[in-house]
Amino acid sequence: MMTYQLPLFPLNTVLFPGMPLPLHVFEERYKEMVQVCLDEKRPFGVVLIRSGVAEGGPLANPYDVGCVAEIVEVQHLGNGRSFIMVIGRERFRILSLDNQQPYLVGQVEALPFQPEPQEQIEHLSNLLTPWLLEYLQFLAEMGQVEFDMSQVPTDIEEFVFLASAAIQLPQEEKQAILENEKASIILRELIKVYREEVSLLRLKPKSDQGIFSLN
Missing domain, CATH: 1.10.4060 (LON domain-like fold)
Structure with missing residues (x-):
C-alpha cells in the first residue's frame, strides 16, 4: 500500500470521515503547519492524543490511527491566528513519526475497511x-x-x-x-x-x- 507524509494535529477529539470540525489555530507551531497546508493546498491529519497535552509543552504522543482533514473554510484573525473548518476524509495509520519540524509529521498509509459481504x-x-x-x-x-x-x-x-x-x-x-x-x-x-x-x-x-x- 502506498505511503505518504502528512502533517499531524494532535487533539483531544476524534475526527471521523465526512464529519466537520471547527478549529481555532493560535499556537505558533500549528499556525505554521496550517499556513504550509494552505500554501501547498494539502490536508493535515487529526489524531487523538494518547499522552501529553494539545497546547504548549513537548509534542503530544498520538494514537496510531487518525483521519485526514481537508481545510474547507478559513477566517484569518491576525498575527497568524485563524478559525478553520475542516472535513474528515480518509482514515490513515501512522507508520512512523518525524519530530524534526515544530509540529509532528507522520509517514502514513490509508486505512480502508476490509471487504465484507x-x-x-x-x-x-x-x-x-x-x-x-x-x-x-x-x-x-x-x-x-x-x-x-x-x-x-x-x-x-x-x-x-x-x-x-x-x-x-x-x-x-x-x-x-x-x-x-x-x-x-x-x-x-x-x-x-x-x-x-x-x-x-x-x-x-x-x-x-x-x-x-x-x-
Whole structure:
C-alpha cells in the first residue's frame, strides 16, 4: 500500500470521515503547519492524543490511527491566528513519526475497511437506522442539532461514520471505533450502544435530558 507524509494535529477529539470540525489555530507551531497546508493546498491529519497535552509543552504522543482533514473554510484573525473548518476524509495509520519540524509529521498509509459481504453490512445498517434516527430526533427536539431524514447518507461507509460521530462516547471508545477495520464489527457495537442510549432517553423527562453534541 502506498505511503505518504502528512502533517499531524494532535487533539483531544476524534475526527471521523465526512464529519466537520471547527478549529481555532493560535499556537505558533500549528499556525505554521496550517499556513504550509494552505500554501501547498494539502490536508493535515487529526489524531487523538494518547499522552501529553494539545497546547504548549513537548509534542503530544498520538494514537496510531487518525483521519485526514481537508481545510474547507478559513477566517484569518491576525498575527497568524485563524478559525478553520475542516472535513474528515480518509482514515490513515501512522507508520512512523518525524519530530524534526515544530509540529509532528507522520509517514502514513490509508486505512480502508476490509471487504465484507454487502448483504451483511446492509442488514446491520438497516438494524441501526431506526435507533440512529430516534437518537437524532431527540437531539433535534432539544435544539442541539438541526436534522432531517435527508441528512442520513445512503452510502454505507458514510452512514457508519455519521453514526459513530453522533453518539456520545468517551473519546477513547470513539478512537477504538475509528481504528476498527471491519464495518460489521462497528455496526454491531453501535446497535448495542444506540439501543441502550435511546432506551434511557425514552425514560427521562425532557427537562432531565442532558446536553448532546455530534462530536
